[in-house]
Structures are given as structure tokens and as C-alpha cells.
Amino acid sequence: MRHMRIKAFVGLVACVGLIAGCSLDEPATPTANMNQLTERYGALGNSLTAGFMGGALFNDGQMAGYPYLISRQMGIEKFEMPLVDQPGIGAPNSLGIPQGMFYVDEFGVITTDNVLDPVGLLLNSLHPVGYDNLGIPGATTFDLANATSAATSQSGGNLFFDLILRNSALPPFNTTQLDQMMALAPDYLSLWVGANDVLGGAAGGNPVAGVNITPGSVWPTLFTPILDAIEMIPGVHVVLGNIPSIPSAPFFTTIPVVADVPGIGSFRWAMDEDTDDDPVIFVLITAPVADPAEQPNYIAELGGTKSLGGQYTLTQSEVDLLDATVDAINSTIASEAAARGWGLADIHALMSSLPNDMSDPATFGRLNSVFPWGAAGQNVFSAFSLDAIHPSEKGYASVANFFIDAFNDTYEMSIPAVDEGAVTNVIGFANSPGFVPPRGRQASAPLYSAEGRDALIGLVELLGADQ
Amino acid sequence: MKRTLLNHSLVLLLAASVLVPSVAYPGGFNIYEQGSRATALGGAFTATADDPSALFYNMAGTAFLREGWALSVNVSPVLPRNKFTRAMGRTAIDFPGDPTAETKDAVFFPTGIYVTYRHDDIWSAGFSFSTPYGLGVEWDNQSTFSGRTESVNAQIEGLYFSPSVTFSPWSHLAIAGGFSLVKTSLELNSIRTTTFGTDNTTYNIADVTLEGTSRLGVGPNAAIMYRPSDRWSFGVNYRGGVLNEFRDDDAEFVQRTTGIGPVDDAVAAELAFLNTKSANADIEFPAILMTGARYEVNEDFGLMVDFIWFDWSSFEEIRLVFSDPDIVGGDPTSVAQVIREDYSDGQQWRFGAEYRISPKLRGMVGFAYDNTPQPTGSVSPLLPDANRLDYSLGLTWEKENLEITAGYMFVDFDERSTVVDGVGQSFEGFDGTYTALVHIPTIGFSYYF
Numbered sequence: 001m002r003h004m005r006i007k008a009f010v011g012l013v014a015c016v017g018l019i020a021g022c023s024l025d026e027p028a029t030p031t032a033n034m035n036q037l038t039e040r041y042g043a044l045g046n047s048l049t050a051g052f053m054g055g056a057l058f059n060d061g062q063m064a065g066y067p068y069l070i071s072r073q074m075g076i077e078k079f080e081m082p083l084v085d086q087p088g089i090g091a092p093n094s095l096g097i098p099q100g101m102f103y104v105d106e107f108g109v110i111t112t113d114n115v116l117d118p119v120g121l122l123l124n125s126l127h128p129v130g131y132d133n134l135g136i137p138g139a140t141t142f143d144l145a146n147a148t149s150a151a152t153s154q155s156g157g158n159l160f161f162d163l164i165l166r167n168s169a170l171p172p173f174n175t176t177q178l179d180q181m182m183a184l185a186p187d188y189l190s191l192w193v194g195a196n197d198v199l200g201g202a203a204g205g206n207p208v209a210g211v212n213i214t215p216g217s218v219w220p221t222l223f224t225p226i227l228d229a230i231e232m233i234p235g236v237h238v239v240l241g242n243i244p245s246i247p248s249a250p251f252f253t254t255i256p257v258v259a260d261v262p263g264i265g266s267f268r269w270a271m272d273e274d275t276d277d278d279p280v281i282f283v284l285i286t287a288p289v290a291d292p293a294e295q296p297n298y299i300a301e302l303g304g305t306k307s308l309g310g311q312y313t314l315t316q317s318e319v320d321l322l323d324a325t326v327d328a329i330n331s332t333i334a335s336e337a338a339a340r341g342w343g344l345a346d347i348h349a350l351m352s353s354l355p356n357d358m359s360d361p362a363t364f365g366r367l368n369s370v371f372p373w374g375a376a377g378q379n380v381f382s383a384f385s386l387d388a389i390h391p392s393e394k395g396y397a398s399v400a401n402f403f404i405d406a407f408n409d410t411y412e413m414s415i416p417a418v419d420e421g422a423v424t425n426v427i428g429f430a431n432s433p434g435f436v437p438p439r440g441r442q443a444s445a446p447l448y449s450a451e452g453r454d455a456l457i458g459l460v461e462l463l464g465a466d467q
Numbered sequence: 468m469k470r471t472l473l474n475h476s477l478v479l480l481l482a483a484s485v486l487v488p489s490v491a492y493p494g495g496f497n498i499y500e501q502g503s504r505a506t507a508l509g510g511a512f513t514a515t516a517d518d519p520s521a522l523f524y525n526m527a528g529t530a531f532l533r534e535g536w537a538l539s540v541n542v543s544p545v546l547p548r549n550k551f552t553r554a555m556g557r558t559a560i561d562f563p564g565d566p567t568a569e570t571k572d573a574v575f576f577p578t579g580i581y582v583t584y585r586h587d588d589i590w591s592a593g594f595s596f597s598t599p600y601g602l603g604v605e606w607d608n609q610s611t612f613s614g615r616t617e618s619v620n621a622q623i624e625g626l627y628f629s630p631s632v633t634f635s636p637w638s639h640l641a642i643a644g645g646f647s648l649v650k651t652s653l654e655l656n657s658i659r660t661t662t663f664g665t666d667n668t669t670y671n672i673a674d675v676t677l678e679g680t681s682r683l684g685v686g687p688n689a690a691i692m693y694r695p696s697d698r699w700s701f702g703v704n705y706r707g708g709v710l711n712e713f714r715d716d717d718a719e720f721v722q723r724t725t726g727i728g729p730v731d732d733a734v735a736a737e738l739a740f741l742n743t744k745s746a747n748a749d750i751e752f753p754a755i756l757m758t759g760a761r762y763e764v765n766e767d768f769g770l771m772v773d774f775i776w777f778d779w780s781s782f783e784e785i786r787l788v789f790s791d792p793d794i795v796g797g798d799p800t801s802v803a804q805v806i807r808e809d810y811s812d813g814q815q816w817r818f819g820a821e822y823r824i825s826p827k828l829r830g831m832v833g834f835a836y837d838n839t840p841q842p843t844g845s846v847s848p849l850l851p852d853a854n855r856l857d858y859s860l861g862l863t864w865e866k867e868n869l870e871i872t873a874g875y876m877f878v879d880f881d882e883r884s885t886v887v888d889g890v891g892q893s894f895e896g897f898d899g900t901y902t903a904l905v906h907i908p909t910i911g912f913s914y915y916f
Contacts, residue, residue, distance in 0.1 A: 026567070027552040027900035030884050035557060035891030035898055171733045172663070183662070185560070234560050 041076050042132050042186030043067035044144065044177055045241075046196050047390060047463075048399075049135025050160075051081070054428045055112060055387040055455055056101035057137055057160070058088025059123065061427060064393040067133045067190065069400035070407075073415050074188065081133040082164045083123040087113055089163070091458035098159070099455035102386035103428045110386050110428075111449035122163060130170070130180030136160045138462045140196045141214065141222040145178045145229070158462065178226055185233050190403050191226070192241030192347070194219065194329045196463055202246040202322050203389070203460040205284055205311035209321060216328025223329075227336055237413075239343035239406040241399075242330040244351035246322045247282055251388035252314065255283040255290060259299060267299045270307040273315050280313040285388050286457050287312035290448060343406030350402050354383050386428045387459060397423040496623070496850060497755075497777065499815075500543040500876065501579040501597045503911030507861025507874030508819030509833020511771035513759030514702035515819075516692065518870060518913045519581035522595035524757065525704040526631040527692035529583045529591040530641030533915045541579040541911035543876075547903065548572075549604065549851055553613045554886050554898035562897055563669045564613030568848075571605045579911075591633045591641075599706075600625035600651070600752045604850055609658065610671060614848035617897055620656040621849050625649055625711070625752055629688060641692045649684040649752070651711040653677070655849075659720075663730050670725040672734045677746050679716025684709040686752075700761040708754040708778060715792045718746040744789040753778040759817075767823040777813035779840035784808055813840035817857075827866060831874065833859040844894040846885050851901030853883035861909070870913040878905035 043049050043066075050057055051065025062068060062081050071079035087100025090112065099112040115121070138158045139147070147153040153161045165180065167173050181189070197214035201207030209215045214222070230238060247253060257280055258266050269289060274280040287308055288294040297306040314322070330348055337344040383395035391399060397418045404415045448456060499505075502520025505512035512520075516528025519539035549570040553559060559566070583593035601624040606612050609619040631645025659673040686709035694700045720738045724731050759773035819833040835857035846852065861874020880903040885891060891898035 024548050024550055024904050025882065025902050027550055027882060027902045028884065029552045029555060029566075030886035030889075030898070030900055031555040032558060032886040032889060032891035032898045035893060035896050038891070038893070038896030172729060187557070235557065 039074070039076050039188070040132065040184060040186040041067070041071050041074055041079065041188040041190075042181050042184050043070075043135055043190050043192075044181050045135040045190070045192040046139040047135065047137035048195060049190075049192050050133065050137050050164075051135070051396070052137045052390050053387075053392065053396075054102040054385040054390070055099065055452075055459055056088030056090035057082075057084050058086050058101050058121075059083045060086070061088070061101070061385075062133070064396050064423075064427065065133070065135075066391075066396045066400035066403060067135065069397060069418050070190065070403055070415070071132070073400070073404055073418060079132045080124065080127050082125075082127075082131050084118075085121040085123055087115060089115055089118040089121060089159070090455055091462040092159075093451070093454040093458050099451070099458065101428065102452060102455070104386070105449070109449045110452045112452050112455045118159065119163065125163075125166065130175070130184055131164065132184065132186070134164065134177045134181050135192075136164050136177060138196060139177065139193070141193050141219060141226070142197075143177070144193055145176055145222070145226050148174050148176055155462065178229055182229060182233065186236060188237045188239075188407065189230060189233070190239050190241065190345070191230065192243075192345070193226075194223070194243045194333070195246075197329065198243065198246055198322060198325050199389070200460070200463040202314065202318075203251060203284065203286075203463055205309075205313055205318075207314075207318050207321055207325075209325065213322070213325055216325045216332075219325075219329050220332045223332060224336065227340065231340060237343075237407065237411050238337075238340070239345055239403050239410065240333050240337045241345040241403065242333045242348045243326055244348050245326055247314070247319060248351040248354065249389050250382075250384050251285045252282040254285050254388065255287060257281070257283055259289070259295060261299070261302070264302075267301050269298045270300050270304060271313050272307050273310045273313055275315075278315045278317045280315050281319045282314040283308065284312050284314070286453065286460060290453070341410070343403075343410035345399075345402040345406045347399060347402055350398060351383075382425060385425075387456065389459070389463075392425045393423050393427060394420060394425055496600055496602050496852075497813075498543075498545070498577045498599055498601050499775075500545070500577055500907055500909060501541065501599060502539070502581075503541045503543065503861065503872035503874055503909040504831065504863055506543055506876050506907065506909045507831040507833060507859050507863075507872060508771060508821065509817045509835045509857055509859045509876075510775075510815070511759060511773040511817040511819035511833060511835075513704050513757040513773050514692070514700040514761040515759070515769075515771055515821075516702060518872075518911075519583045519593065519595075520579055520911070520913075522581045522583065522593045522629060522631060523579055523597050523599065525692055525702040525759075526593070526643035526645060526688060526690040527633050527635075527641040527702065527704075528690075529585060529593050529631075529643070530588075530633045530635035530692065531694070532583055532585050532591070534585045534587070536916040537581075537583045537585075537913060538916070539579070539581040539583075539911060539913040541581075541872075541909065543577050543579075543907050543909035545575040545577060545603075546573070546906040546908075547575075547603070548905070549901060549903040551606075551614065551848065551851065552900050554884075554891060554900070556891075556898075558891060558893075558896065558898040559613075562613045562616070564615065565608060565611045566613060568612050568614065569607050571607045573603055573605055575601065575603050577601060588638065589635050591635070592631065593633075594628065594630040597627045597629065598624060599627060599755075602850060604848070606848060612848075614897055614899075615658040615671070616660055617847050617895060618655065618657050618849040620654070622654045623651065624653075625651040625709075631688060631690075633690075639694045639696075643688075643690040643692075645688045647684075647686045647688060647706070647709060649681070649686065649709045649711065651681040651684070651750070651752075653679060653713075658723075661730065661734075663725070663727060670727070670730065671723045672725060672730065673723055673738060674719075674721045676719045676721070677716065678719070679713045679746065681711035681713050681750075684711050684752075686754075698763045702757070702759045702761075704755075704757040706755045706757075708781070709752045711750045711752065713746065713748045713750065715745040715747065718742075718744055718789060741789075743791050745792050747788045747790065751781065753781060753813075769821045771817075771819040771821070773815075773817040773819075775815040775817065777815075777840060779810040780812045782808050782810040782840075808845055809842050810840045810845075811842070814838045824862075827864055829863040829865075831859075831861045831863065833857070833876075835859075843883075843885055843887065843892040846883060846901065847893065847895060847897060851883060851903060853881040853901065853903065855880045868915040870911075872909070872911045872913075874909045876905075876907040876909065878907065880904060 051062035053061030201212035516525035521528030686707035859876035
């Protein structure tokens with residue numbers, strides 16, 4: 001019996017020995033072209049990409065911006081942005097002092113405040129690599145691949161390049177937006193650039209090809225090298241955004257060319273550039289007549305002696321130039337996207353489709369009830385923020401969905417759309433101290449304070465880099 | 468992770484990400500082989516606990532030992548071996564280096580030393596030194612290992628000193644209580660890299676070492692042994708979690724020069740800053756609840772089964788802080804890093820059988836299934852844990868007051884990949900497949916005075 005037990009035990013020893021004698025297998029070689037937990041989405045562009053809203057870059061706007069929305073919808077956990085604390089950093093006013101975000105004050109006036117220490121507002125300036133959102137307000141297509149600092153930006157003094165690129169602290173100390181994005185090597189990339197190549201000249205009222213807008217024939221020479229570089233990022237999925245029709249923003253369309261004076265009649269403003277051969281088509285929101293108190297001074301029939309300068313108006317020929325340039329740029333974007341197999345987000349179509357009629361609260365449009373002569377709508381339905389150029393929360397959500405659609409269509413992805421119905425415009429209202437968001441409020445008062453107007457003009461200058 | 472430029476916050480953050488996750492993880496970090504007889508029985512020893520190693524497996528078992536003093540020394544050398552193959556695709560781009568790797572040959576010596584004293588039928592006591600948590604994973608060819616930014620070497624050892632008292636009000640029941648005083652040492656090494664140049668060449672720029680010893684940690688212990696008949700025995704043993712507080716421990720950054728002036732200058736400046744920092748971290752060894760039953764088929768043949776539960780779900784994240792301890796009021800430039808772990812509770816099933824081959828000789832076999840609590844995302848070169856099967860056997864020879872046990876356990880890990888359906892799951896983006904096995908010979912001596 002004992003021998004049997006010993007034999008049985010020896011048998012067990014042999015079994016375990018056989019198991020233990022197996023060699024360690026070589027692990028299989030899997031392929032993982034993506035890691036959903038570490039996927040990187042990068043956004044390149046200008047203020048529209050940065051999440052600029054209401055005249056400034058600030059955290060609430062950045063979080064409402066389309067790149068952040070896309071990253072969330074993609075399920076990407078880490079999406080780093082150059083977050084700016086409130087009141088944000090906007091364009092400098094006429095004294096050179098940066099302004100904060102626009103907000104509606106307790107009198108219903110759009111105003112802003114000085115920001116004396118813009119650098120101190122940066123919330124994650126120590127982020128050790130380039131930001132995933134590399135949209136820089138004011139950036140032109142040239143800037144994207146060439147500017148490394150405020151001094152080297154096309155405008156020659158755009159502070160945002162220093163703040164976002166951080167080349168004074170981030171080795172190797174001389175990188176452009178494109179360089180930093182290349183180093184990040186994102187899996188997904190959106191590129192939306194070109195608007196500032198046209199917008200500055202348009203917003204300044206005197207667009208001149210080769211001076212303050214980039215000629216459509218020249219723009220491809222700036223754009224395609226950027227695409228060639230991006231194409232070198234292994235496995236990158238790219239969607240390009242085209243640029244909106246410039247006059248589709250309320251900045252250009254809010255103030256009519258003809259003033260209706262209740263009980264008296266309609267009168268065309270006195271305008272320097274208004275001729276029969278080349279009539280003024282748009283009056284800019286920066287025009288003095290945005291202030292009702294100034295309006296009589298620009299109506300000759302009522303004894304007014306002033307005339308709107310060319311910086312406040314766009315004539316038919318100027319609009320034609322803008323449209324032609326935008327069309328040329330968008331043609332290039334479309335053909336490049338098709339040639340490279342990339343997606344195209346047709347933002348031009350989106351912005352052009354926005355209704356001026358705000359009577360349908362189920363949709364939203366380009367107008368904003370707080371702008372003078374705005375249609376009877378609510379700000380919560382506007383696609384534009386208080387600076388009249390950059391989108392509102394709702395506008396950015398819609399832009400995000402256009403990019404998401406392009407990713408899904410091009411790469412057979414299934415990124416869920418942003419629920420636009422759940423997005424409400426509150427920035428600039430909810431943030432104003434002691435002021436209740438003016439839902440349904442009708443515009444009847446001067447809209448921009450002197451400070452606000454000054455900042456708005458500064459914004460035009462920020463966007464108006466000579467080409 | 469490798470696509471990084473260097474500044475101080477970068478290095479701190481990356482160092483944190485490298486140094487932390489290793490410090491507390493799964494079944495693989497727990498070393499259950501604290502007694503030779505228990506190891507030979509596949510760890511199914513909670514209801515048996517019939518030698519002084521009961522102080523680890525079930526303190527209440529001391530009530531059933533011989534009267535008087537007893538000493539037991541158990542050594543179970545652990546010989547691990549791991550292999551890794553990096554995933555193709557994105558990981559290969561982000562983590563350049565050798566696509567395959569193996570760990571260096573190594574031997575670790577978990578040791579259990581137990582002293583018991585059974586005063587009478589009612590009271591007994593004991594104290595033990597054991598190492599139930601510990602680890603060593605050192606990769607070969609470290610400078611070119613593709614996972615070098617994650618870890619090239621991790622050594623952790625928790626030393627437990629555990630006194631206990633057992634009370635046996637009835638002959639078939641004993642209850643025990645005690646506590647553990649714990650000191651834990653760790654050494655974690657990794658290599659920092661950066662890319663430079665138009666071709667994005669990767670350079671090793673610094674060796675990162677974190678070395679430290681925890682403050683004294685304390686954890687409660689309690690146990691019950693119930694033997695309602697000659698055939699049945701039941702046991703429950705609880706070993707409480709222990710918080711290991713590492714304070715002001717060494718975090719050392721040693722530069723590796725690249726020969727590229729701007730890079731080396733930037734690295735030197737940042738490392739000078741970093742080397743003013745110390746590392747602080749809290750790491751908890753989880754509580755363990757052991758339950759077991761033993762059935763004597765006849766006087767020569769016993770069967771055992773244990774279910775072991777580990778409270779790993781409490782391990783959700785690790786917060787590591789680098790700061791300068793000499794700054795009064797706190798270092799304003801300290802950097803904290805939170806590492807996601809997301810563990811779930813761990814379970815083990817352990818089975819054992821024991822034959823009395825002769826009056827002086829017993830043969831033992833065992834088997835265990837160890838379900839890893841480590842989520843796929845945190846599987847990394849620091850510890851590539853996986854579900855595992857343990858196979859064991861051994862012999863106990865006894866003569867008068869001496870017992871000698873020799874045994875062997877083979878631990879077979881499932882192959883584990885961080886790539887699931889073609890999608891990488893690694894929290895750090897370092898995807899690949901791991902295989903592992905461990906040999907554990909064991910020998911123990913027990914003497915009854």
C-alpha cells in the first residue's frame with residue numbers, strides 16, 4: 001500500500017514536472033492602430049478653432065468651442081487647451097490694453113473690461129507639450145507654418161502666439177503651430193484656416209487683394225505645404241473646414257444700409273464710398289450709426305453732416321472681391337481634401353444657411369437680438385456671440401457636428417453628434433454680474449458701450465493683418 | 468508618451484506616471500507563498516494551519532499546535548520570467564525600441580519566520596515576519612527596451628511583523644486577534660526619452676530612480692478556526708489593509724547626454740530643478756479575507772479548498788507628489804500626478820490534497836486559480852499581471868520535534884494582451900502582449916521545543 005502511495009506521488013511529481021518544463025511562449029504580436037484611451041485629436045486653426053467667443057479667449061468659450069466638443073464626442077479623455085481664466089483675453093483697445101470678454105451689463109449694454117495681467121490668466125501654461133487645441137486667434141494661413149511668436153506673426157504683435165506657442169519656455173523654442181501639432185502626431189486632426197486671410201480686410205471695410213486679403217491665386221502656395229506636412233503624420237485622419245462667406249456674419253449684416261425713421265421715412269446713410277457704379281452693400285457693426293444717438297448725424301435729409309468712412313462699409317465691388325477670394329480658397333480646400341482622401345466640413349454651407357428670420361424658435365440663426373435692428377429673436381437661438389463674428393455656444397455646436405459628420409463619412413466612424421438642442425447660449429449673459437439673461441428681450445437701446453466699441457474695433461485690427 | 472519635449476513639469480509628470488503604477492497592483496504583487504506546507508498544498512491552508520506558518524494563513528490555528536514553543540522558517544525562492552511583444556501600429560511609433568523583450572533572470576526570496584507559543588488549551592500566541600507583498604520585474608537590454616519610459620526595473624518589498632494572541636474557549640473553536648507592523652521598501656527605475664530633429668529621433672535623456680522606505684504602517688488581523696469533528700475543519704482569516712506612506716523619499720534624475728547641445732543644456736537645467744524634489748505617495752496594501760474548509764476522507768487523506776478575496780477595488784488611483792521638503796509652508800512648485808488604476812476585487816480559488824505516505828512522510832499536491840484584479844488598461848511593463856493557474860506539490864518529513872517540508876509550485880500565466888479587437892487599451896498607450904511563468908521551489912523547517 002505504501003509503495004502504491006509513493007508511486008502515485010511520483011506520478012504527480014512527473015505531471016507537475018511536465019507542466020513546469022514547458023517553455024515560456026513568445027507573446028503574439030497584435031496590431032493596434034488606435035488606442036481609444038490614448039487617442040489624440042488635434043485642432044489647428046485660428047480664433048474659430050481656439051474657441052474665441054464674445055471678443056475674447058476664455059475658458060467657458062474654449063469649452064464650448066467645436067474642438068473640445070469633438071474631443072468629448074470622440075470619447076477622448078485628455079484634450080489640452082490653453083485655458084484662460086475669466087474675464088479672458090481679447091484684442092487690445094485703442095490704448096493697447098487687452099480687453100476681456102463681452103458681456104451684457106445691467107443696463108443691457110454690451111461692454112468689456114480691461115485685462116491688466118493677461119498672462120496671469122493662463123490656467124495650464126505648464127502643460128509640457130503643445131496643446132491639442134492649437135487654434136490661435138488672429139492666425140493666418142501664413143502664420144500657421146511660419147509664426148513662432150507675436151513678433152513673427154503676420155500682424156507683427158499678436159500676443160496670442162506667445163501665450164499659446166510658449167516658445168520662450170517650450171523646447172526647442174522655435175516651433176510654429178504646425179510644428180507643435182506635428183510633434184503631437186494626432187490620430188485625428190481638424191484644420192480650419194483661411195478665414196483670417198480674408199476677414200481682416202473685410203472687417204476693416206477696405207479689402208484689397210495682396211494688401212489685407214490673401215489673393216485666391218496665392219493662397220494655395222501657403223496652404224498645400226501645410227497639408228503635405230500633415231500627411232506625414234502616420235495614420236492621421238484629417239478633416240478640413242472650408243471658410244464661411246464673410247458677409248454671413250452679423251458683423252456685416254446687422255446694420256442696414258437704409259435707416260427707417262419711424263413716422264418720417266427711410267433714408268440711406270451718407271457714406272463716402274457709396275456710388276451708383278459701386279453702391280455700398282453692407283454697413284459694419286463698428287459704424288458710428290450703431291449708436292442711435294449718432295444716426296441723425298449720418299442722414300443728410302435730416303440735416304446730418306457726417307458721412308460713414310470707407311472703413312465702415314463694403315461696396316459691391318469689395319463684396320465681389322471677398323466672395324471671389326472665399327470661393328477660390330474653398331475651391332482649393334475642397335480639391336485638396338478630395339485628392340488626399342480627407343474629409344471636408346462645409347462650414348460655408350452651414351453659415352450661409354443660417355436664417356435671418358428668428359421667428360422660428362426651433363432653429364437658430366445668425367442674428368442676435370441684442371444687436372441693433374436685430375430681428376425679433378432670442379439670443380439663445382443665435383449662432384453668433386456678442387462680437388458678431390465668432391460663433392456662440394449653439395454656433396460652435398453646429399460647427400462641431402459638421403466636422404463630426406465629415407469624420408464619420410470619410411472614415412466610417414460613428415462619433416455621436418452633439419445634441420444641439422441641449423446647448424444654450426448663456427455666455428456673456430449669465431456671466432454678467434447681477435444681470436438676468438434677456439430671453440426674448442427686444443433690442444431698443446445702444447448696444448455697445450464706448451469700451452465695447454473700442455474693443456470691437458481692436459478685434460478688427462487683430463484680425464486685420466496685412467497679407 | 469515618448470513624444471515629449473522637455474521642461475520641468477513634463478519630466479515631473481512623466482516621472483510620476485512611470486514611478487507610480489508599479490507600487491500597488493494585483494495578485495502578482497501579493498505573494499501568498501509564506502509557508503512551505505501551504506505552498507505545496509496550493510495555498511489551501513486556511514482550515515489546516517497546522518504548523519507555525521498558521522500565523523500567516525490562520526492565526527487561530529496556533530491553538531491546535533503542540534504545547535510549548537515552536538519555530539518555523541520558510542523560504543520560497545521566486546524565479547519569474549516574463550516576455551513582451553510590442554503591438555504593431557501606433558505603439559510602435561510612440562514607443563521606439565526593441566519590439567520584443569524579456570526580463571532578466573532573477574531570484575527573490577519571500578521568507579516567513581514564525582514563532583508560536585501554546586501556553587495551554589486556551590491561550591496561545593505568536594509573532595511572525597513575513598513578506599506577503601513584494602515584487603521584482605527587471606527588464607533586459609534596458610536602454611533599447613521599447614517600454615523603458617514605463618519601467619525598466621521595479622522592486623518592492625513589504626516586511627510584515629505580526630504579533631497575535633489566540634483564545635480557544637472550547638476545544639473545537641479558536642479565535643485570534645493581532646496586528647501587523649509594516650515597513651515597505653521600493654525602488655523603481657525608468658528611462659526618460661525625448662525626440663529631437665526633423666526625423667523625430669528618440670534619445671534617452673535621463674535615468675529616473677525612486678527609492679524609498681515607508682513610514683511604519685499598521686493593519687489589524689483576526690481569525691477563526693472551527694473544527695466541529697475529526698473530519699471537518701473550517702477557517703476564516705482576515706488580514707487588514709495597510710497604508711504605506713512614503714514621505715520625502717529620494718527621486719533621482721541622472722542625465723544621459725545626447726551630444727546635442729540644446730537638448731543637453733535644457734535637460735541639465737531641468738534635472739537640476741527636479742533633483743531638488745522629493746517624492747511623496749500613499750500606497751495601500753489591500754485587505755485579504757481567507758476562507759477555507761478541510762475534509763478528512765480518512766485518517767491518511769485530506770482535501771482542502773480555500774476562497775481568498777482581496778480588496779483591490781479600493782485601488783482606484785495613486786496620487787504622487789513631488790515637492791521640496793525644505794520649503795517651509797509647502798513647496799509652491801510641487802507637482803501632483805494622479806494615476807488611474809481602476810482595479811476590481813481579486814479572487815482566488817485554491818485546492819489541496821494531502822496523503823500520509825508513511826508515518827513520517829506526507830505528500831501534498833495543490834492547484835489554484837488566481838483571477839487578476841488588474842484591468843487591461845493598466846497592464847504594463849511594471850507588472851504584466853494576468854489570470855494564472857498554480858500547480859504545486861511537496862513532501863513533509865517529520866521526526867519527533869522536527870518537520871521539514873520541501874515543495875515546488877509552478878505558476879502559469881495566461882497570455883495577456885492590451886489589444887482587444889484591434890483596439891489598444893493601455894492607459895499609457897503602450898500596447899502589447901505579455902507572457903509569464905514563475906517557478907517557486909520552497910523549503911521549510913519547523914521545530915517544536
